[in-house]
Amino acid sequence: MAGINVNGRDFEVAAEPDTPLLWVLRDTLGMTGTKYGCGVAMCGACTVLIDGQATRSCQFPLESVGQSRITTIESIEEDEIGRKVVDAWVDIQVPQCGYCQSGQVMAATSLLKQNPHPTDADIADAMTNLCRCGTYNRIADAIRQVAAG
Template sequence: MYEIDVNGEKRQAEVEAGTPLLWVLRDTLGLTGTKYGCGIAQCGACTVWVDGAAMRSCQFPVEAVGEAKIVTIEAIEQDEVGRKVVEAWVEAQVPQCGYCQSGQVMAATALLKEIPQPTDQDIADAMTNLCRCGTYNHIASAVRRAAA
């Protein structure tokens, strides 16, 4: 049994050691906004925050969470910067299929919390999540809009 702090609430998960945080969030806690993409921490669809840092949850074992605070896409708008990012995403009409967007929003919000006025290079360096629809220009535009 693991107790983890998710979106400001202590939640219990009866799972085996080694279970990726992604599956705890989705299958055990019912927080399905975080998506499975590649399973090897490359695509970023599974990005959540672990103590404010963007983390790919598909390769992050539940026992490594410890006392860390986990934030998922379901609670991102409770954060002022997260709310601005979501608004910018809508205004810039970023999503096409939308599958990767929860991970993209989590990564963009983490970037803006660390670097409130990022350069284009900062955006390129931080936004490494994959988008099969190729909305990278819209994503960068939305990040710039949220920073303004």
């Protein structure tokens, strides 16, 4: 059994130590907002915050979680920046199929928490998640809107 803290709550999890955090969240804890896309940390659909840092949970084993505090999309609106990001996502009408957007919102929240006024280059560096619907421009617009306050 491993203890992990997700969205401010403690959980005891029975899973092998090499189980990716993604599958602990989705299948063990039933938090399906975090998505599986590629399993090799390329697409970013599985992005969560680990101690505030955007991290691809499909390649992050349970045994590495330790005392870290994990934030998932399920609690993103409880975070002030996260709520603003979500509002901007709705306002700019970012999502199409929506499948990658949990990860995009998490990555954007992490960026804006660390860098409230990112340049376009900062956005390009931080926002590397894939979107098959090609919503990249609207994602950048939404981030700029939050940064502009």
